[in-house]
Amino acid sequence: MLGEQIIKGMAVTARNFFGSYFSKNRLTTVQYPEERLPQKGNTRQFPFLVYDGDDAEKGLRCVACQICEKECPPKCIYIVKSKDKKPDYKGQPQIYPLTFDIDISVCMSCQICVEVCPFESIKMNTEFELSTADRFGDLLLTKEKLAKPNSYYQKIHPADAAESDAVIAAEKAKAEAKAKAAAEAKVKADAEAKAKAAAAAAAAPIAPPPANPPTTT
Amino acid sequence: MTLALIITALVTVLAAATVMSLRNLVHCALAMAVAFSGVAALYLQLNAEFVGFAEILVYVGAIAILIVFAILLTRSGETPEKSVLTSGWLAGVAVSAMVFTLLGWAVLTSSALPKEIAIAPAAPVKNIGDALMSKFVLPLEIVGLVLTAAMIGAVIIALKEDKKDNSGGQP
Amino acid sequence: MFDQLDQIFVNALHWLVGFVPEVLRPLVTPLICISFILMVFPAFFSIITIFERKGIGRIQNRYGPNRVGIPFTKIRLAGFGQFLPDGLKMLTKEDIVPRAADKLVHFLAPVVMLIPVLLSYSVLPFGKNMTLADYDAGLLFFFAVGGAVEIAVFMAGWSSRNKYSLLGAMRAIAQMVSYEIPLILSAVSVVMIVGSLKLTDIIAHQNHYTFGIAHWHVFTPWGFIGFVLFFIASLAESNRTPFDLPEAESEIIAGYFTEYSGFKFALFFLGEYLGMFAIIGLGITLFLGGWTAPFSFLAWIPSWIWFFGKLTAIIFVFIWIRATLPRLRMDQLMNFAWKFMLPLALINILVAGIWHYMAADWQRWLVCGALIAGAYVLLGRGLMQNQKLGKRIYRYAE
Known part of the structure; x- marks a missing residue:
């Protein structure tokens, strides 16, 4: 009969109406500022810079190689290299960025900067509440605002952070091993040189003592 | 002659004049709706409630809409360039003034006109209904029949002409 | 007592009109009645819009508007203050x-x-x-x-x-x-x-x-x-x-x-x-x-x-x-x-x-x-x- 299905439909909506007051499970929405849904594992918003240790200035992994600046499709990264050098995590002296700006009003979250960075230093942030009243000043993130500790990275992307930590540890180990090997070689060379010198001295006691060997750095 | 009567009469006459003088046909139709409303207000001032409301219901609600639809469906919205007044407007005014004078004279001197103004009979809706259903039932039925015939005719005109085309394998 | 309550608006009208001189009464009475309609029904409309939004929200298993309450306070009134900012938005x-x-x-x-x-x-x-x-x-x-x-x-x-x-x-x-x-x-x-x-x-x-x-x-x-x-x-x-x-x-x-x-x-x-x-x-x-x-x-x-x-x-x-x-x-x-x-x-x-x-x-x-x-x-x-x-x-x- 005409109208039967309308009554059925009305019953369904009525059940929804009253059900939503009694069972919380029916409600599909979340009261956002108070309640939040957990973010998905691969969430990404805008890039940030990782630093090791506690000091953002000292531990910044970025070496201002400017690959990200060149690769960035919308050209939202601006880097000024430093004139001097400071030691990186491996202890090698490296250039560091004097200025590192990302304009997140231009950034398109493509993650290419992260893909190309050879130093595991630029990563994607999950922070999304970025609204400000100043669209020019506050949306241009400077080095100070971009720098986040490694512990933060481990918190937001645990799997990726572990991977990048492993890479860094391997690099470090490799560098240390290299340094050690170099040192050993040096010691060996020194010993050889000493032995030679001793032999030479024994052969020619009046020969002058050898000059100090250049220290490996 | 009260102030309200003068105002409504002025509005009605002005609206009617606008209907004739504007070039945009839709504007004319809207002005005509205003004129109809003015006429309805005049009826209401004469305590003829039923006629007044029927005027609004039929003329403002239906006839004006019908006219507007007719304008929209038959021609584009462009306003004609040429002036509303033709060259012979003076002659037209003279002729109509003459006709009006003649008619007025005929009416005023007619023997059918009662010499003293009769008291307006109270016509509540109930009396109108009773009259329509008893004394004037035959005219009412005839009007109904004519309207029904007109409607059936309209439906037949609007029917699809070729039935075969309709059943030609369309889903 | 209930008769009084029943006729409260009628009596209020008579009481209000009583302040006006006799000559103006036929003019003032309709004015008060018109202003009554102009006040009550738009107010009713604004409340109904909230009911409509909340009701449809509940039927679709949402909350509906539930934030705006009394301005400048933390009282939320379950969102029933929503019509005020809505109206202001429309007007401005x-x-x-x-x-x-x-x-x-x-x-x-x-x-x-x-x-x-x-x-x-x-x-x-x-x-x-x-x-x-x-x-x-x-x-x-x-x-x-x-x-x-x-x-x-x-x-x-x-x-x-x-x-x-x-x-x-x-x-x-x-x-x-x-x-x-x-x-x-x-x-x-x-x-x-x-x-x-x-x-x-x-x-x-x-x-x-x-x-x-x-x-x-x-x-x-x-x-x-x-x-x-x-x-x-x-x-x-x-x-x-x-x-x-x-x-x-x-x-x-x-x-x-x-x-x-x-x-x-x-x-x-x-x-x-x-x-x-x-x-x-x-x-x-x-x-x-x-x-x-x-x-x-x-x-x-x-x-x-x-x-x-x-x-x-x-x-x-x-x-x-x-x-x-x-x-x-x-x-x-x-x-x-x-x-x-x-x-x-x-x-x-x-x-x-x-x-x-x-x-x-x-x-x-x-x-x-x-x-x-x-x-x-x-x-x-x-x-x-x-x-x-x-x-x-x-x-x-x-």
Whole structure:
């Protein structure tokens, strides 16, 4: 009969109406500022810079190689290299960025900067509440605002952070091993040189003592 | 002659004049709706409630809409360039003034006109209904029949002409 | 005590008018009444918008607006303060008039829309002795001014110079004209039984009780089907879902008020809701006993509470329907009006005549009930017969 299905439909909506007051499970929405849904594992918003240790200035992994600046499709990264050098995590002296700006009003979250960075230093942030009243000043993130500790990275992307930590540890180990090997070689060379010198001295006691060997750095 | 009567009469006459003088046909139709409303207000001032409301219901609600639809469906919205007044407007005014004078004279001197103004009979809706259903039932039925015939005719005109085309394998 | 409460507004009016010199009284009394309507119904409208948003939210398993409460405090009132910022937003928004628009007609349309709607309130009985203008032909007046809304709709749609506006206006007028006929015919059955077009007479006819139950017209076979027809037609007249083709957002943006913004848009919105309240108020008066109580033991509750209670209840049903049913297609809309509603309304008039002339006993109920039920079933079957339901085949959109 005409109208039967309308009554059925009305019953369904009525059940929804009253059900939503009694069972919380029916409600599909979340009261956002108070309640939040957990973010998905691969969430990404805008890039940030990782630093090791506690000091953002000292531990910044970025070496201002400017690959990200060149690769960035919308050209939202601006880097000024430093004139001097400071030691990186491996202890090698490296250039560091004097200025590192990302304009997140231009950034398109493509993650290419992260893909190309050879130093595991630029990563994607999950922070999304970025609204400000100043669209020019506050949306241009400077080095100070971009720098986040490694512990933060481990918190937001645990799997990726572990991977990048492993890479860094391997690099470090490799560098240390290299340094050690170099040192050993040096010691060996020194010993050889000493032995030679001793032999030479024994052969020619009046020969002058050898000059100090250049220290490996 | 009260102030309200003068105002409504002025509005009605002005609206009617606008209907004739504007070039945009839709504007004319809207002005005509205003004129109809003015006429309805005049009826209401004469305590003829039923006629007044029927005027609004039929003329403002239906006839004006019908006219507007007719304008929209038959021609584009462009306003004609040429002036509303033709060259012979003076002659037209003279002729109509003459006709009006003649008619007025005929009416005023007619023997059918009662010499003293009769008291307006109270016509509540109930009396109108009773009259329509008893004394004037035959005219009412005839009007109904004519309207029904007109409607059936309209439906037949609007029917699809070729039935075969309709059943030609369309889903 | 309850009589005092019942007549509180009437007495307040007399008390207020008492301060005015005798000469000015005929002028001041209507002014106070008009300002009463202008205050109460827009306020009611603003509350109803919140109820509508919250109700539809709950039906769709959401919360609906639940943030805004009293300004400058932390009190949220479950979101019932929402209408204030909504209204302020409407009033302060930029008023945009399209360059190609017919400026004068575009400006006048919302005003012309609101005037007949507000006029129609003048004949509605809100309570005992609470009718502003109790015309002999009150019902006719209501329908007459209601018909004038169409011209406003046309003005809005035509003057915007926008194809969506014009389409919306055409749809709206076609729909209003089609559904006005079953609306009026369903009201005619009441007029036949009562024998008067005066709305207070119609209420007086329903205001007596047998076994404690009121003689509302909806409790009779012809009244019941008349009420159903009136209800459906009033849904269509007020452009509510499932008859919201004139402003179908997904097809023609907002229909005839696409090109309206700011305050003019608010006027249209207000006009539409006020029209809905008015037509529901008329439906209550015709079929649900107006301000009378359904049972005699509830008659002590003030009459205006009954009127507004019934009004709110019917509006909730409107909201419920809006959240349930999808929009009709244009041909379905017209088929429904002309092939189902109109014949049923005509049969209903016949049944009302039979009811009037048969003796008041159980046979009358049987005959009228059987006629109505048979007509409903047969017409419903006829309406559904030619519908090829099933998978739709597209000719061009594959």
